[in-house]
Amino acid sequence: MMEQFFEIDGFCVNINQKSVFAIIDCYEDSPVYEAIVDEYEEIHEEMLALAKPVGILGFGRLPKELETEEYKENTPVIYAFTSIGNGIKERSTQAFDDGDYVKGMLCDAMADDALFSMEERLIEVLTEVCRARHVGIRRRLEAPQDIPMIAQRIAWEYLELEKRFGIGITEGFMLDPVKSSCQIFILTEDEKTFRASHDCRKCARLDCKMRNIPPTEITVKRGSESRTVTLIDGESLMDLLLREGYYISAVCGGRGRCGKCGVQILEGFCQPSAADRAFYQPEELKAGWRLSCECYPTDDLVVAFDLADESEIVVPDLEEEPQGTGNCAGDAADAAADGTAASYQAAIDIGTTTIAIQLYEEGREAPVHTVTMINGQRTFGADVITRIQASVEGKKEQLQKIIRTDLIRGLEKLMGEAQVHPDRLKKIVIACNTTMSHLLMGYPCDSLGVYPFTPVNIGLIRGTSEEILGSSSLDAEVVILPGISTYVGGDITAGLYACGFAQNGEISLLIDLGTNGEMAIGNRERILTTSTAAGPAFEGGNISWGTGSIPGAICSVTIEEETAHVSTIQNKTATGICGTGVVEAVSELVKEGLVDETGLLDEDYFDDGFPLAKTADGQTIVFTQKDVREIQLAKAAIRAGIETLTARYGITKEKIGTVYLAGGFGFKLDCEKAIAIGMLPEEFRDRVRAIGNSSLQGAARFLKDPDGESVLLGLAAISEEIALSTDPDFNAWYMDSMMFEEEKI
Amino acid sequence: MAAAIIEEISEFLQKGRAKNVKKLVEEALAQGIDAQEILNEGLLSGMMIVGGKFKRNEVFVPEVLVAARAMNAGVAILEPHLVAAGNEPMGKAVIGTVKGDLHDIGKNLVAMMMKAAGFEVYDLGVDVEAETFVEKAEEVGADVIGMSALLTTTMPNMQSVIDALNAKGVREKYIVMIGGAPVTESFKEQIGADYYTADATSAAEVAKAAVEAKKA
Numbered sequence: 001m002m003e004q005f006f007e008i009d010g011f012c013v014n015i016n017q018k019s020v021f022a023i024i025d026c027y028e029d030s031p032v033y034e035a036i037v038d039e040y041e042e043i044h045e046e047m048l049a050l051a052k053p054v055g056i057l058g059f060g061r062l063p064k065e066l067e068t069e070e071y072k073e074n075t076p077v078i079y080a081f082t083s084i085g086n087g088i089k090e091r092s093t094q095a096f097d098d099g100d101y102v103k104g105m106l107c108d109a110m111a112d113d114a115l116f117s118m119e120e121r122l123i124e125v126l127t128e129v130c131r132a133r134h135v136g137i138r139r140r141l142e143a144p145q146d147i148p149m150i151a152q153r154i155a156w157e158y159l160e161l162e163k164r165f166g167i168g169i170t171e172g173f174m175l176d177p178v179k180s181s182c183q184i185f186i187l188t189e190d191e192k193t194f195r196a197s198h199d200c201r202k203c204a205r206l207d208c209k210m211r212n213i214p215p216t217e218i219t220v221k222r223g224s225e226s227r228t229v230t231l232i233d234g235e236s237l238m239d240l241l242l243r244e245g246y247y248i249s250a251v252c253g254g255r256g257r258c259g260k261c262g263v264q265i266l267e268g269f270c271q272p273s274a275a276d277r278a279f280y281q282p283e284e285l286k287a288g289w290r291l292s293c294e295c296y297p298t299d300d301l302v303v304a305f306d307l308a309d310e311s312e313i314v315v316p317d318l319e320e321e322p323q324g325t326g327n328c329a330g331d332a333a334d335a336a337a338d339g340t341a342a343s344y345q346a347a348i349d350i351g352t353t354t355i356a357i358q359l360y361e362e363g364r365e366a367p368v369h370t371v372t373m374i375n376g377q378r379t380f381g382a383d384v385i386t387r388i389q390a391s392v393e394g395k396k397e398q399l400q401k402i403i404r405t406d407l408i409r410g411l412e413k414l415m416g417e418a419q420v421h422p423d424r425l426k427k428i429v430i431a432c433n434t435t436m437s438h439l440l441m442g443y444p445c446d447s448l449g450v451y452p453f454t455p456v457n458i459g460l461i462r463g464t465s466e467e468i469l470g471s472s473s474l475d476a477e478v479v480i481l482p483g484i485s486t487y488v489g490g491d492i493t494a495g496l497y498a499c500g501f502a503q504n505g506e507i508s509l510l511i512d513l514g515t516n517g518e519m520a521i522g523n524r525e526r527i528l529t530t531s532t533a534a535g536p537a538f539e540g541g542n543i544s545w546g547t548g549s550i551p552g553a554i555c556s557v558t559i560e561e562e563t564a565h566v567s568t569i570q571n572k573t574a575t576g577i578c579g580t581g582v583v584e585a586v587s588e589l590v591k592e593g594l595v596d597e598t599g600l601l602d603e604d605y606f607d608d609g610f611p612l613a614k615t616a617d618g619q620t621i622v623f624t625q626k627d628v629r630e631i632q633l634a635k636a637a638i639r640a641g642i643e644t645l646t647a648r649y650g651i652t653k654e655k656i657g658t659v660y661l662a663g664g665f666g667f668k669l670d671c672e673k674a675i676a677i678g679m680l681p682e683e684f685r686d687r688v689r690a691i692g693n694s695s696l697q698g699a700a701r702f703l704k705d706p707d708g709e710s711v712l713l714g715l716a717a718i719s720e721e722i723a724l725s726t727d728p729d730f731n732a733w734y735m736d737s738m739m740f741e742e743e744k745i
Numbered sequence: 746m747a748a749a750i751i752e753e754i755s756e757f758l759q760k761g762r763a764k765n766v767k768k769l770v771e772e773a774l775a776q777g778i779d780a781q782e783i784l785n786e787g788l789l790s791g792m793m794i795v796g797g798k799f800k801r802n803e804v805f806v807p808e809v810l811v812a813a814r815a816m817n818a819g820v821a822i823l824e825p826h827l828v829a830a831g832n833e834p835m836g837k838a839v840i841g842t843v844k845g846d847l848h849d850i851g852k853n854l855v856a857m858m859m860k861a862a863g864f865e866v867y868d869l870g871v872d873v874e875a876e877t878f879v880e881k882a883e884e885v886g887a888d889v890i891g892m893s894a895l896l897t898t899t900m901p902n903m904q905s906v907i908d909a910l911n912a913k914g915v916r917e918k919y920i921v922m923i924g925g926a927p928v929t930e931s932f933k934e935q936i937g938a939d940y941y942t943a944d945a946t947s948a949a950e951v952a953k954a955a956v957e958a959k960k961a
Binding site for chain 1: 810856902
């Protein structure tokens, strides 16, 4: 039979002057400080000699009387007891009786500190016995803050303290000697959990002079991975996860509105916020679900962080890669073998939502390899406005760090998968909007968000990988392509460049269906650009079940007899709905008359939304009234932008040669459905060319074009921006385009 | 002249300078100043000033303790003179921590401040039976019974003391005061005590005022 009780010896009792003085509120600036120090020094040795430390641990079970909702009867526990004996305390009482209050108070505090000093050995022995039994400690319970006082009597009886050490207990369940301490440790089979220390955060003795609020520890579990992180004061759970480099989809920017940053608390407790109550059912709250953005832990927590992983995003922006990675690895190996190691170059598009990186071998046309990933800054909001806000609110460095880390990781992944040594990467060209370039460069964003929206720098930027990406692991030249204005950035210049606007005489229109909804019209003579702030709806943002283009995202919808048939990316079980799915759903709902021309959803579905599909765990993916409204706003912005820009350019829509539809969303979009909901005008039918990621294509072209710099600067020079928000025509078009016009369906 | 030396005693006491206090008390006696006056106007009033500062968080416990120690040094010299003169204390208080409870620091500080307020204090210690409170109060003819409890499990024993007083029909003879971390004003109402105070200085002040009112 295994040993049940472990008497503890080898205590090393200390009395620390600093802690004792803290207990009695004696500070160096006190006029009586010296007097107290003298007294302390006089009695210190005597008090140490009076300490008679004893202690014991005993394995046992939680009795019925101490059962709680969390811990049931018979839960395995360890009872623990330590005492410093009665000697020091007796001196204290004696001194008070003699009217030597200073000594009385000091002795009492010294007894407390001596007892505290026994904790170290207690924990040591506790660790040993737990290791031997392969158990861990889930919780430390102490009376009266965690458990009723009667627990002390139960422990006293169980550990036979009277027989063993002559310890008494009062009818109020106080141990005698009074300078004794008793705990019940709840055991767990998880050996790695060891929360045995006193938790001042939970202690009811708020005025305790020894109160020392330890940092809150959060253990994040994701799949089989588990990591424990210390919470910084005032930080939300989301802040912590971000700081640790986890990606969280939070299109609202952590404002408790989008409901996408939920985590499940497995151990510990955090009071649900108002937002939690709005998003979760009572059962879900009870199961520990919380929105991480609104969760401010005050307790050590174990959280499961196993959200639909949007980092697996599928960006359908490129044609099937001509070569597989195996192929290109062979090429690289060949090149190395003949001693003329090839140089490589990378083109990068930093989108507000996604990042795409493409590897090229110098002198070859086709890309070697491509990786796409989520822009980790998305946690700070889905659109550039929220990113600018975050930067201005003091997150500038954090945002820069996130994008730099994303790019370095992306490049490492790119080259790792293509089996190219990082040393061989010689040049990196980045195309992105103005906000993204400011965040990457660490420029202040203050002026981007307020009139007259002046950028710090939209010129072509050159630097080393160390200067721009903050990484010494690479040694490549980095170029950031020039932009036109704060709202029409280098990604659009790159798109114009890729679409041949610098050569064409014919008037073309480029529409980037991203969050910012930038567009440009013109030819080699003159270009007019604008940005429509369409919002994140086309990328699944602000949509109840919206998601990025990840496997399982609904991308196509047909509705017949009020029943939806959907297909998903990679035909996985539905997880949500991506941008193309959103447009399709709306267009089908309008076609079936389930959404009227004003955008009102049929009353049968008004409250709960129209069901599209079921998730793996049986939840219904619905399209709600609010989602319809989001799309109305977004599509109206695009349409009004097209109309206004065309009119300002002084041309009719029929005269536009080619309409380039850029963006991940644009690639898979069914043009008929876009016309059906009024996002694109009828005139564009048969003239639309979905070109995917034109920004990335522009960056790639720049890699190979010796005249790239002058062409791009030329494009920027002939481009002019118009502001739409104050344009009366835009506003009129915007209102008109909000409806779903029946004749167009 | 008399006022000056008494003022000095008070000031040294407030600074916790026991030696100076002792010396000046002896001097004052030598000057023929009445022992009761030295006690009340020099020592006790000085101590109550420190107590007031403590209550207002202007000083901390150590300053109070050191002052109280100085006070005791002075009182020790005055005592034979006071006894000889047949001086009566301002009142008598029986105090203790109730049955089942071994906490004593708060109770000790209250005893200290009560002494500073001029009370003759009978400290019964900790884990005191209800009957012991009653017997001692009856025996010494106490004005005040003060009880301390630091645990919710021992608070009910304050009720037992009041019950015991009632059983004996002597409840009205005493000013019953209670204190301790979990004790509240509403608990005082509930058990039928007379006063609840939150700190040692307030306890002494309230006790003094209550006794004066009763005697008036």
